[in-house]
Amino acid sequence: KAGVTQTPRYLIKTRGQQVTLSCSPISGHRSVSWYQQTPGQGLQFLFEYFSETQRNKGNFPGRFSGRQFSNSRSEMNVSTLELGDSALYLCASSPQTGTSETQYFGPGTRLLVL
Amino acid sequence: GESVGLHLPTLSVQEGDNSIINCAYSNSASDYFIWYKQESGKGPQFIIDIRSNMDKRQGQRVTVLLNKTVKHLSLQIAATQPGDSAVYFCAERTYSSASKIIFGSGTRLSIRP
Numbered sequence: 001k002a003g004v005t006q007t008p009r010y011l012i013k014t015r016g017q018q019v020t021l022s023c024s025p026i027s028g029h030r031s032v033s034w035y036q037q038t039p040g041q042g043l044q045f046l047f048e049y050f051s052e053t054q055r056n057k058g059n060f061p062g063r064f065s066g067r068q069f070s071n072s073r074s075e076m077n078v079s080t081l082e083l084g085d086s087a088l089y090l091c092a093s094s095p096q097t098g099t100s101e102t103q104y105f106g107p108g109t110r111l112l113v114l
Numbered sequence: 115g116e117s118v119g120l121h122l123p124t125l126s127v128q129e130g131d132n133s134i135i136n137c138a139y140s141n142s143a144s145d146y147f148i149w150y151k152q153e154s155g156k157g158p159q160f161i162i163d164i165r166s167n168m169d170k171r172q173g174q175r176v177t178v179l180l181n182k183t184v185k186h187l188s189l190q191i192a193a194t195q196p197g198d199s200a201v202y203f204c205a206e207r208t209y210s211s212a213s214k215i216i217f218g219s220g221t222r223l224s225i226r227p
Contacts, residue, residue, distance in 0.1 A: 042218075092215075107155065
């Protein structure tokens with residue numbers, strides 16, 4: 001079974017632009033969570049989607065948004081990019097929401113904001 | 115996808131020895147705890163987890179110990195191998211918000227030949 005895939009793997013943007021990242025969960029998994037990883041803040045939870053609905057949300061500004069499609073694929077969008085948005089963005093999938101089932105992470109998308 | 119590496123504590127272990135990675139947590143309401151391993155260029159990989167009503171759980175070459183009195187979690191890796199080199203994160207979850215994993219800051223494990 002294929003793992004979680006994320007595209008693109010690397011991205012360079014400039015301040016003020018917006019960016020969309022994509023995540024395809026493991027086949028059969030319906031929950032997709034997004035995390036931001038930076039040297040200063042470590043790994044931080046952004047949000048979770050299940051059945052095309054946002055179920056949980058971390059403490060990030062409204063510039064960070066996401067959505068999930070009927071096939072469980074998810075996208076996250078960051079608008080009006082800031083230098084501090086440079087990070088590794090990780091997506092994780094699990095079969096259901098609100099359970100203790102393991103989350104499986106993708107390789108991440110590395111975003112550099114200049 | 116390399117792990118955050120600028121200011122991580124580092125543990126250096128001789129190949130073949132046992133490794134012990136420690137973690138302190140703050141939320142006494144957490145229902146279970148997880149250890150992840152992150153290798154360079156990859157996302158975090160699940161190693162083992164433990165529920166808050168347990169104090170020890172063993173896996174293949176790994177053991178997790180939980181001390182709720184002092185809010186301390188440890189990961190023991192037996193017979194450390196070169197492939198164990200990575201950054202290790204402890205993490206916690208609650209049943210009420212199970213999809214939200216709270217990660218610790220990570221420890222870099224390096225193996226001496």
